[in-house]
Amino acid sequence: MDIKKVKRSEDYSAWYNNLVKYADLAEHSAVKGCMVIKPYGYAIWETMQAELDRRFKETGHVNAYFPLFIPKSFFSKEASHVDGFAKECAVVTHYRLKVDEDSREIVVDPEARLEEELIVRPTSETIIWNTYRDWIQSYRDLPILVNQWANVVRWEMRTRLFLRTAEFLWQEGHTAHATAEEAIEETRKMLDVYADFAENVLAVPVIKGVKTPNERFAGALDTYCIEGLMQDGKALQMGTSHFLGQNFAKAFDVKYVTRENKQEYVWATSWGVSTRLMGALIMSHSDDEGLVLPPRLAPIQVVIVPILKKGDANEAVLKKAEEYFFALKKAGIRVKLDDRDTQSPGFKFAEYELKGVPVRIAIGPRDVQNGALEVARRDTKEKQSMAETDLVHKIEHLLEQIQNNLFQRALDYRSEHITAVNSWEEFKDVLENKTGFVSAHWDGSTETELKIKEETKATIRCIPLNNPEEAGTCVYSGKPSTQRVLFAKAY
RNA sequence: CGGGGUGUAGCGUAGCCUGGUAUCGCGCCACAUUUGGGAUGUGGAGGUCGUAGGUUCGAAUCCUGCCACCCCGACCA
Known part of the structure; x- marks a missing residue:
């Protein structure tokens, strides 16, 4: 565990890379520019998804899924859009391999060239608006409030785990509206959803704002964003919400009939956040000991480490540990009991610190005798002995405190910067x-x-x-x- | 894509200059003793030296191409 070899203050990039690796979040894959998200990292992403998805549903959205491949002709229909993405598109040109007669190697079959090349989606506006044309005839069909969870590909020259990779996971909302006002309202509403999520779940304070024309999404009239500030003083765009006007409706001829029986183009929005949020999370809270996770996002919120000794006290210790485990679990806390006897307590302490588990409970023979336990919090590294009375409420309260402290700490840092x-x-x-x-x-x-x-x-x-x-x-x-x-x- | 660097066991490395198939630590396996902050001892397993060629009797070592990663640029929603 040589995460500690590289101090955050000395080499932020190296510290970040080490942390991602040693906390078991992700690693580089055999494919250039693409990462493997490991189970622990993916569990955090799944929690983000669940929290976001719930908020999307609460604001009236439904999920759907559109194709990974986009015909090149669709892609080129909106001029500024294609300009913005052309340089980073992966293109599918063939649909078959064959064994070469001479070399016996697998080669692309030159006879299997596609009539029309397919773009691997860097974003889905075009395929979606091509589809919406068929879904929309009347004002009665509006609004359409669809989100999709998907992977996208943007061929980057230089990559960093979570922050910029050739393939990444995200959600993209695509909505269609009868009026500009309604679309703008939607754009702003989803920006608020993102900001709420960032601050209350990730515990990362964000600034809501609008991009300059130069920084705008390719094809948008306005791009709203949430911007976070990382511990090294660099900003990170954490989410965007676009008012697309009628650009895509015009490009794909999506019209609807008003109550007055007039043909109008539909108004559009799109909005997205990606696995980049993992990077924001890491770079906002973590320290030289490893990852620091806000409780609302932690796959393990509380870990219980029994201190086992030689003799008959062990049984009592384990029994007590299990009692706490079930009590916390019953209360809906994501708790893990680590009763492995193959690692020492000290090893486990360090390991869970590295992985950012917010609260650690240690319980040994002395504690059992005293009806107490040792509680350590990851964010401040404070340890205290606690009476077992009313344990569940105390832990719930502590988790809440940690969540708030992380946000406040990040907010203070940002205010100063x-x-x-x-x-x-x-x-x-x-x-x-x-x-x-x-x-x-x-x-x-x-x-x-x-x-x-x-x-x-x-x-x-x-x-x-x-x-x-x-x-x-x-x-x-x-x-x-x-x-x-x-x-x-x-x- | 340009400039620089790195690539040797799961991880971190020595060896490379001056060619003779590989060092050490962590981790892993077994047993014993341990366990309140990354345990200790003994024994053991594990390596096509990134990859493909070339030079050579012989290449981790010398040469060339390629690949990956890191840093700096360019690029980037």
């Missing part, structure tokens, strides 16, 4: 030395945005929602500006 600056010198200095978000006036032009990016690598992460109007001058160009926007270096 949003810096308002008024000069270009200050801008560069904060970005370089203090890191985090820089709040600065911007003249609103893409030209300035790109120049700033070129000179500092910082991008405009978002224009926060409900951003106060404030007259000022652009930190770069000196031109007049009406508001501050958030810049940061980002993943």
Whole structure:
């Protein structure tokens, strides 16, 4: 376990890679750019899915599934969309292999070339809107509120586990509406769902905002986002929600008849979050000891480690441990009793710390005699002896406390790392030395945005929602500006 | 895709310069003693040295191509 060899403060990238590996979350696969999500990591993703899926259902959405393959012609129908994704599409050209007569090797059968090539979906707007054309005739068919859980492929040149891989898992919501107002409302509503999920489940504070035209989704009129700040001072886009206007409806000729018997194009939204959230989770809370998981997301919320000794006390210890185990389980807590006698308690302590288990209960002969137990919390590493009376409530309360503490800690860090600056010198200095978000006036032009990016690598992460109007001058160009926007270096 | 680096047992490594089929630690297996913060002893198993060629009597070692990963760029919803 040489996770501790690399300190978070010394080499954040290496620390992250080690953590993903040693906490058993994921590993590189034999396929370039693609990862294997291991059972422990996948269990966390499943919990995220469950929490999100519940929220989607509560807001009226239903799940469906669309094809992995998209005909190239569909893909090219929306001009800005294809522009945005063309450079990272995997393309299927053939449908058969054969054994080469000479070399006896398996080769692509040149006679099995597809008439029309298929794109492996980088996102599904095109296939979905092509389908919606058949589903929508009248205003009575609207709205359509569909979500799909799927994998997508974006051929990246440089990958990082969870943060950027060629294939990743996500959900994509695709909705169709009769009016622009309703679609915009949907876009904003789902942004709120994401923000609620990020803050209350992941315990990661996020800033809700809107992207600049330059950072907008290819094919959208507006892209809303939630932006998080990682422990190394870099920002991470954690989710996006797009108001697509009528772009896809026009590209795929999706019209509906109004009450007044008029033909109108349908209004669209799409929104998604991905396994990238795993990266956000790791980079928001974890430390040199390993992963730190918020209780609401932890596959194991409480682990019970019996301290076994030579002699007859063991039976009593195990019996007590089981008693606690069943009491906690009955209360709906995800609890594990680790009664392996092949590892020492110290080993287990370290292992569960590495895996981020929020609460550890240790119980030995002394505790049994005293009717007590030792409770250790992962977030603060505090240990305390606790009387067994009312154990379930105490643990429930503690889990709640840990959840809140993690959020508060991350929020404090972020608050300290949003810096308002008024000069270009200050801008560069904060970005370089203090890191985090820089709040600065911007003249609103893409030209300035790109120049700033070129000179500092910082991008405009978002224009926060409900951003106060404030007259000022652009930190770069000196031109007049009406508001501050958030810049940061980002993943 | 460009520049740099790395690749030797599950993990981390020595050996490479100066060619003669491999070192050590952790982990793994067995037994014993242990167990309140990563136990100890003894014995044991495990390696086509990333991969494909080349040079050579002989290649982990020298040469070339390829692959993967890491760092820096470019690119990137």
